[in-house]
Structures are given as structure tokens and as C-alpha cells.
Amino acid sequence: MIVKTLSTFASWHVGLLTLAYGQNAVSWDLGAGFELTGSVRGLQIKDEQQEIWTATLPFVSASAGNDSVVGSSGSLDITKVDDHTCTGQSITSLQNVAWEGSTTRSAVQVSGLLQGCGDYETSYALTFWVPDDLQDRVAFYLDIAGSADTANPLKKLYFRYHSYENEDFYGLGAQASFASLKNQSIPIFSREQGVGRGDGPVTSYGNENGSFSGGNRFTTYTAIPSYISTDGKVVYLSEKSTALAYFDFTDPNAVSIRYDSLSVDGMFMRANNMFDAVEMLTAYTGRMPKLPKWVDSGAILGIQGGQSKVRSIVEEGLSLGCPIAGVWLQDWCGTHSQEGPYINISRLWWNWENDEALYPTWPDFVQDLRDSYNVRTLSYINTFLANVSTKPDGFRRNLYKEASALQYFVQNTTTNSTAIISSGPGLEAGIIDLTNDGLRSWFAEVITTNVWGANISGFMTDFGEYTPVTSDTRLANTVSDAFFFHNQYPTLWAQYQREIVEELELQGEAVLFHRSAAMSSNRYMNLFWAGDQNVDFGVHDGVKSAVTIMAHMGLSGYSQSHSDVGGYYDVLTYEGFNVTRSAELLGRWGEMAAVSSSVFRSHEGNIPSVNAQFYSNSSTYEYYAHNARMFASLAPYRRMILDTECALKGWPLLRHPVMYHTNDVRARQVCYQSFYLGPKLYVAPVLDPQTFELSVYLPGDNTYTHVWTGHIYSGGQDVTVPTPYGKPAVFLVGSASDVPELKTFLDFVKQENMTRALVE
Template identity: 70%
Template structure:
């Protein structure tokens, strides 16, 4: 589609030095090879560029023969929606049709391994009526010498207001792609065009009729198959390639994998930076990625000891449910009490919905003895307490049970919120009738100091062990949005915010000296967030069996997040989002779904935490009756039995290499075309276990593909299967299909195998 003007590109005699000086009047520099340093060489092959490393003949990066690798276009993209539910309309006008190269020269470059970089200069042609210059700079980072970094800069044309750039590199039809954050709907991202933007993931995300019902009011509340809380611009390919934009490049991006022989990144600015490289395999590529973006801090060891019980309703209810669990041998590590700040009732179809007061002080009605209550749970029962936090401060002036401080009023008076310049006031986020809030401005150093003191005096003053650190994806993207220290404008600040939020929370933990104790889990993330959070939670799933937004999506998200550098992940056991309508279509949680979700968490995640849902009264809860609590306790014991093995993997592989605990099969079997298309059907838990969870109702056996040519020993029956085939195994309640890989004799698996032997004849029923 584009006509590239290569104009006698790149013919260099061997006598020219590796970093030739180019005079100002040189328009075309001919070369065949250019030394980038540290064994990286860029070469010309008449109609394309290629970069190789050392003696490898396979390039780590190349352009598509005969095609431009940098283009640009005009037009303003549109972001429309309410609060965090945002729809994106990409607008492209007068795309540049050609590219030429005038020169390549060695330029000084800070942070390069030898202090210099190769800078390609030229023009983008036929951009409507305009021609505009660009530079493309390549260097080997001094601190990461196994990759090449790049910076693209396009000069704004006075004839045509270009707005965005496109950066293409060669691929091939047989290359599959994974990563780009919390992607829930696809195995490989090949043939998809994936937007990178942090927002509410939506209710349904393409599962019908849920999505259409949620979108009926025009708010985009249902989302689609690409809406996600994360804005992570990195991918791993089956060729072992790794590509990422830097955490400074926070503009809206779209990764286009729909062309058989190219990958094109569309970036909503005229400058962008990042890096690319190639590992020996996908494991090596993840190690390379996380060396740059950061590896997750260690999880506290107390999470290994049992379930984290999500409960709402006050001190007496919490004490009763905890004691019930302990009486039936349910291992309880902690309680998670999101309603510690009090609740606010909002009307909804059939029943009212309970929302939280975001004022970050304990509610005197539900938890009148909060500090003592938290300490007693820990001292008497060895049960820790987690609470809840987010980026908002709500106006609690109408809170019927009263308050000590109105943080909203304080922050408003001090100018600590994200602001709206049109109204010259706080940018208000409405969370339904009767609850309005502002977003704290994390770019303001005074806000950070003030809010740290709030957390220390009102949140961490009780002997809690962490909290859900919610939201991060709501920063407005309107032209009248203003922050204290905006990156450029609201479009760039939006996807920067999740990184600032995770960094801020880690700062608080570090100042308190709680790095080995605190568990703080997030659902929003940007490139680089991984080095600040010790646990990612995959967000708000529907309480159903759906592919795009139900239980199945959990496994798919964990696969892509793992290949995005997030080693520690978990989900709400049982899911979160109920749907109640006046259309005789309702989604609530069944005991069966709750039990199967508990099985999934037990054999996939390093943390086992429940949620009672957004409308608890209509859902089956783990404490609803003896049947649900018994099934839950069983799953919690299974989770604990895997603790030694999980901890071994976390310490020897996740911490040191950035590899995920839960791994999609393609990581081990890149040449297996069937393994490449596995999204939720199966996964590896570390290197020695292969799991096929039950993710459909009234299903008591699973058909599972066993990749590779090794062996898979079904733990419940002892039957050994050869790899490379589809097998069907029994999977009654409590017995997810788990296989030992290649007869592994890992000592840390023994407690799990003891559990299997002890419970093999246990029959679980649900009511």
C-alpha cells in the first residue's frame, strides 16, 4: 500500500569505519553494515534493513522488504464514555505514503553501551500535501546489552498537522504473539489488532447477551474483547522475540498483528521509544523483558498458609464465619474486609447494591473496635486482616453513620485532586446515586506527602497486612483535564497513572518497613508496574462460565499477563459481577461455579482469596451452608498442600527470571500448533504440573490436549499418558485434572501427593 523510496539505500564498503562521520551536506550514505556495538550489526539487503547479533544469522529485527518502516498520519482519535468505560475511535487522515533515508551517522547518546548510537535520518513523503523529516535512533543500552533500544522522532509539518506514527517490523505467517497485558479473549494475538489503553474491562466483553444489555444505555459498560484494566505495551513471540515500549511512552497505542509478514505499532504521538531483542526461547524472552520492566517483589510467606476470606457485614459476622471455618479444618490465613470503611446503599433492579464509602477510616457501625478487632484476630487465631483502598476520595458529608475526617473536603481545599479546567474544580467521578468522588493527583508531591500520612495514620495504624489497591484506570482523557505535573496532556497522563499508583503504594510499604509482610494487590497496571506490586488480581469477572468475561477468561488473562512479566496473579474466587435486569435475564453465582472456581484457584494461583460479589445477597457464598463451606475448605486444603511446590517455583524461577507461576503451554511447546491455540483449556503450574481445570457446568470429565512428547501422570488415577494426544479423564467435584510432567520427583510436591492420596476417595456434593 505504501511506496517506499529507498533511493540507493545502504551500500557501504568495508573500508568505512563502523561509526562514520557524516558531513552536513550528505544526503545519502551508502552502506552494507553498521556496527551498533556489543556484537549488534545493522545490515542493508537492497530493499530492507536487518539487525543481527553476534554470529547469529537470524535477525532480531528487520523491516519488511520494499515497505516503509516508519509512517505517520493526521487526525484526532476520539475517547468517549462515562468514567472508566471508554470507547476508542481511531481517526487517520492523510497517512504518509512513502519514506526515504538520507543519512545514517554515529551520534553521542547517553546510556548507550559505547556512548553512541546509530541515527537514521530521512523524510516521510506524501503526507497529504506535506513531506516531513524524521530520525530513527538505535543503540545498545549499557545496562541491558542483550537488546537494541530505539527512539523515533518525527518533526511536525507546518503543512499538515500529523498526530501519530506507525512503526513496522517484519514478521511471518508462522509467528504467534502473546502478552500486551490482561488480554482475556484470545490465545495467540495473531490476526488481532490490539489497543493498549487502561479502562474498565466491561461487563460481558463480548459474551452475549450480557454485553448488549450492559451497553444498552450507550455507556460502553459492556466493553468488548479488547477492553482491559492494563496498559502494557510489550509482547513475546514464538520466535523468542521481545518488544516493548518504554514506561515513558504512555500514549495510546495499537499493536496490529493482522498482516502475515508484519507487526505494526500505531502510537498516538510523533515520538516514541522502546526496545527489542531475541531470546533463545520464550522463557529467555520473558527474562529479557522483566530485566527491563522489573520483576515482582516477593509475596509474604503467610499467604501460603490458607485462604483469604472475603467477608462483608461487620465484626460479629466476620468472627462467626472465621470460627466456622476453623471448626471444619479450613485453613484461614486472613480475612479481607472491603467494607471496613462502611457501605452506602444504591438502588438497582430487584435489590439495592451496596457501595463503599471511600474515606479511608473505619466505620464505627460495622467495625466499632477496628484496631482491637484486627489485633485479636491475629493474636488469638493467627488470622491476618486485609482492608480496601483506591485512588478516590468520596464526599462523605451525607454519610448517615458519620465520619471523623472528610478527606474529600480536605483534598479539595488543598488542590490535591485531578482537576477540570472548564469548571475550575475537581474532576468529579460519579459512582452512582449519592456518591461523588475525586481522583487524587499523584503527580503532585504535596498530595503524595499528605496522603502517605493519611495511610499511615488511618489505614496502616491498625495491624493490617495489606489491602486491595483498586482502580487506577479512571483518569479523564478530556482536553480540559489538568494534573499538577502532566506528562504532556491527559492522553499521556491516563496510562501513566497506574504506574504512579503502584509505585506510590510500594513507597508507603517501604517507608513502613513492611516489604516482607504486606500484600497489596492491583488490577490496573502500566509498563513497569510489575516492579512495584507483589500481586496482580485479574479484575472483575462475571459470575458465570463465559469465555470473554467469566471463569474461562481468568486463565487466559493469567497467561498473557505472565508473558507480560507479571509472575504472581490471582482472581476473585467465585467472580465479582452480578447482572440483574428487568428482562428476566440474571447472572448470579451458583454453588457449582463457586466450587469449581475454588478448584481453579487452588491449582493455579499463589494466593487463594474469595469475593462475595457486587450483590452478595443474591450469590452462593462459601459460608452459605455446610455444603458450600465444606467444598471451600477442601479446596483451601488443596491450595495449602501445593504451598511448598509453589514457593519453590516462586523463589527459584519467578524471582530470579521473571517467569510466571502459571504458564501457557506454548511456552514449553512453541512448535506445537495446537499448544499455541490453548487459552483457558490447560496450563502448566511451574515446570512439573500440568492442569486442565473444569470450567463448564455439570461437567465431570475433561478432554485435554497433552503437548510435546513427554509423559503426563494423572495424579488421581495414576494413569500415565504420552504427550502429543488428546485424552479424557474423570474430573468429579474436588478433582481437577492435574498431571505430573515427565515423572517429576520434586520433593516439594510430596505434600500435594499426600493430599491426593488422603482425599482420593472423598466424594463432594453441592446443595
């Protein structure tokens, strides 16, 4: 039989049918009300109500060449290589094929040829079906055969489909620099987000001498291959498709997925609105486990310095009326000094046992904080073990040496030893290999005994984005090479820690917060943290970026998030350019966190001695206490949302305005300027210095009551409101009478309006 192509010949083979050129298109039943239509122009999928997905020729391509990923210590730079890109596509057949896991036990397979791939052509198959466990969407699997050109084999595929100029896109993980992702090409690859990410001149310092530590607008700890559009369309790659991908929205009339392999799978769906879209997405990924209620009651104080200092700061805060839910003591494992410009930097010893100099009676201290003050304790762990041979105050176990001897780390085949990660002078570490069954058992015992054994209530579950991608990387038990495994690791890390929590039956107590995530990590973590921002007001890597990250994460299925109050990264240079935290930034960041976040937690920063701290003096502590009280006053309202809409539907607590106002052009372009906290509060945080009044855009046709003045405004306009310290622009949407859970917040507002203003 001669197979004729749709684009060239007058007829083409369709299963057992022949469709004459120019006749009506042929339709195929995919099941559950979905229909695939093939014509001489391309393909379309519809359900009974609307179009789901459309593609016109050419919609599949491939290319040769190996992408280059270079860098060190998690700072990775990607160079795309696209050689011998195929120039044409034909469709030769559509046919039913047997397919397990579909509603009909069959699928529709589109086959054809890719031409002009260098001097060769190759075949492809694109298969569609409706999953029997998720019958409101259409799954796809695209597979491209290799080429006959052994010198330049095909290495990656391209999958292109219809969009239009007015469709905007959100999600793809922790995107910090963009409102809508329209006009961008977004890489899906987890790595250090960088220091600056385009905020200058700090980025330039980070990228000096060929380094990539400054990052750019696309570098992120958490890149997730899923997006939601203003049309309610949802596209995601499956948990199995973990290679480097680019979601390209630069063509106003198309979306293109560039995937670094010759096969990929995922799903298309369309919801009635963006809320339903999030619910559909999280029906696949899973939803975040509930946060324990103890986090609602106040601040989690980030402190370092040992038992006496911690106790003193807690007692001072309580005397100032600061509600304290817990302390976060990342230095519980000890610190060492690392050389830096002007001043040495304090780094942690990644050896998961308490440091006997700083916390000599660690378990008793943790228990006493809880018994005496009702204050819980969080600690810190990460994916590394560091060599503590030079630790001056000693250690009980050198976990690095134990794991090295057992080959429990990710291995380097060139050196036939641990793949060493260097995080500056004096810090030599290995990454635990979560594919190694022996490691999983051994490390679970370490975590259970050394970490949870002190009756703590959780920890920062750091890193996840550092696994090397070089060809000499070896893993104990995976069919994927290191390049494919890299984007899997954050999910395995979150899953592993959740399994330990469940084994210990600590689900109602434990808080584990991560900055690195991947597809479906959200089903294992009950708190996302926006990572390490600069201690400044920057757009791409300062306080503003934290808001943008939380908004996109919410549309990626991560309903519960927060940031380090005050930021993390200080920058000190020999040239005199310095970035250190001001008291104003700390206070304004605290305001934002109080009215945006699931948890209120502060950080001292990477160089605490140069930063304003909440405990620096009575003024900074009083400002911090005010913000903590504001956070606590929102607890009934926030808990209602967390336990219903977040837990049951996957909807985010912090909501991008576009979710409510899909057709509002201005709402679509909001990055950090404003957001909804649940359905009844609209918030515009103060994110610039010396800003005591704020122009706020109020979208839609709602009524908005400015809580601090009582002034009522109609939607669809810009209004200017006062924003003295301690009073971010917060509006009640509609009436409060139908939300009694807001009473404690409105009582707080009334009480604070009767007291003196914070010192300006």
C-alpha cells in the first residue's frame, strides 16, 4: 500500500477509511464526550461544549545537537543547541490503537513523517486518549523515531499548537519576574535562582569571571511543567517527563513546547474558569497536606546564636505583646566561619546532630520552650552531608564519612567517588542519592533519631536543585540518566520527608517547608517557601519578587506559601556596593507577609551582623510584633480558607487578581502590586521605600472598603490611600457580614487605629 500524505496528495489513509481531499473532516470518539477531528489542515479536540486543543501543520518537529548545561554549586547556565531542525511534517494516517488506561481501552494515533531533518526524514506517532481515572481531560504521548544520521542523531522534539494574541499564561512554578508569561520562553529546569536575577548591579557582580551565580530572569529553584491560561486551558507534562523543557509563548498565535528527548507525555484540558482549572490541575498533581493549626497563632522567629540568646529574645517578644508560635533555629547543627568580602560569613555544619556548644541541652531546651512559653521549635536539614572532620568543637558522628564509605551519595564515575559539592571554602559535601534503598533506610534512621527525636515541630527542608547533570554522574537505581533525573529529585526529596512524617504519625504537628519543587511535589509538602531573596526592594530578586513567586506558585497547584520576612541575601563588595537590610524593609516585608502568607516566619539573613533584625531594638521589635498580631488576627479567616478551598480544591490562599478578573487587561498584568487573600480581602502591599500613600487599581465591579479609613470605593478605578508604617493597603471586598471569620481582623484594625502610629 502506498501511504499518501495529507498535505501533498489528493487522498490520505484514515484507518480503514479514505478521505477525499476537500471533503468533510473525519472525527474520532475519544470517550467521555471528547472528539478528535482530523482534516487536511491539522487536528482539533473538542468536548460537548468547547474547543480544547487545536494544531495546524506543522505541529511536530525535531532537531539534533546536545544542549549545554554548565556551572557549579547549583548555579547552572543553559545553552540551547538546535542542529538539523526538521523543516516539514506530513500526516499519513489516523487510526484506533489498543491503549490500556483509557476510558475506551483504545486511543487515536496520528502518524506521519518529519522531513528535512538534515538529509533525512523520520517518522513520528502522536497518540490521544481520555484517562479512565481523569475523564475531564485528554492525554497525549508524542514519540519520534531516531534518524538515520548517526553523526547528528535527533535529540529533542517540538510540539506546537494554537493560541491567540489575547491569551495570557500563568504558572510554570516559581516565576519571579513576570506577570503573564506571554511573550516569554520559560525553561523548566530547577537550579539556584541567583543573586540579583537582573536587578543591577548585584547581578553583574554575581556573574563576573564566567560565574552564573547572579542568575537571570528565568533562573528559579522551582520550575514546574504546567500552566493555566486566561481561557481556562490547562497544559501539563506528566511526572515521567522530567527532561529540560521550554514553554515558548513568544508567538502570539501559538504555544510551543521544546522537550529535550524524543518522547514526551502530558495532558490538555479546559475549565470554565481559572479556579476550576487549578482544581483540575491538582486532581492530577495532588493537593498540599493541611498545615497544623499551631502556625496560626503568631510569628515563627528566625534566630541564631544559642540557647541563652533564643530564650532572651522569646521572653522580650512576649513582654512586647508579640504572639509567638515558634522559633526557627537553623544553626542547631552548629556554624563555621567562611571568608567573605569585608566580613566572614557564618555557614552551617551539614551534619544532622545538635551542636553541643550552641545547644548543649537541645532536647530539654526544645521541650522547655514548649512547656514554659507554648513556643514550638523548627530546625533545619538539607540534601547534603558535609565533612565535619575540621569542626572545632567536635561531633558525635561524621555522617559524611559514613555515607561515603557506603556509597550513599550521588557518584562521579570519573573519580569513582562521591560527586563533591563545594559551597565555598571549608564546606565539602555530598548529595544523598535518594534512588539508593540503603541510603533511604540509613538516613531515615538519622532523621528519626537526631532530628525528630528532640520533639521538634518541623524544619526547613532545603535544597533539592543541586543534583549534577554531567555524563559522569552515577545514580544507584534509576533508568534515567542524570540529565533526566535532575528535575525528579525535588519531588523525591519531598516524598521521602513526608513518608517519615507519616511513619512517625506527625501529620498534625509537622511543618516542612521547601523552596525546590517539581511536578507533583505539592502532594508531599505542606508549605512552600519562596526561597532566598535579596534584602532589598528589587523587582526580580527582592521583596517584590516574593509576591510574584507566590502568585505563580498558586497557579501551579501550591496553595500554601510564604517567604523569609526580611529576605536573605546580603551583598558586600570591595567596590563599596553593598546590599544590607534596613529596618524599613524588614517592617514592610513583615506587613506583606502578615496579609499574604500561610505562615509568618522571619530570617536573620546570610550575614546577620550587618542587617536590621526584628530584635535589634525596641522599635524594630514593636513593629515586628504589630505585624505578627496582624497575622494572628487573620487566623480564623485564613484557616477557613486553608481547610476548605486550599485543602479540598487546591485553590491558593494568595490569589492573582486575574483569577477573579480574567478579562481585565490591567488585572492580567499585575505582578506584585496587588493580590487577593482568599475571596474577601484585596491587598496592595507597600514594597517601595519611603512610600506613605499608594495608588491602587481596584479591578472589576466589586465594592472595596479600605479597612483603615472605612472609605468605600467602586471597582474599575485607581484610588490613592494612605499607607503609614504598619498599615498596608487592605480592602474588604463586598460586605463582611457574610464572613464572621473576619471579625478578629476587623477588631485588630479598630484597636490599632486607636493607638499611636508606628514611628516613621
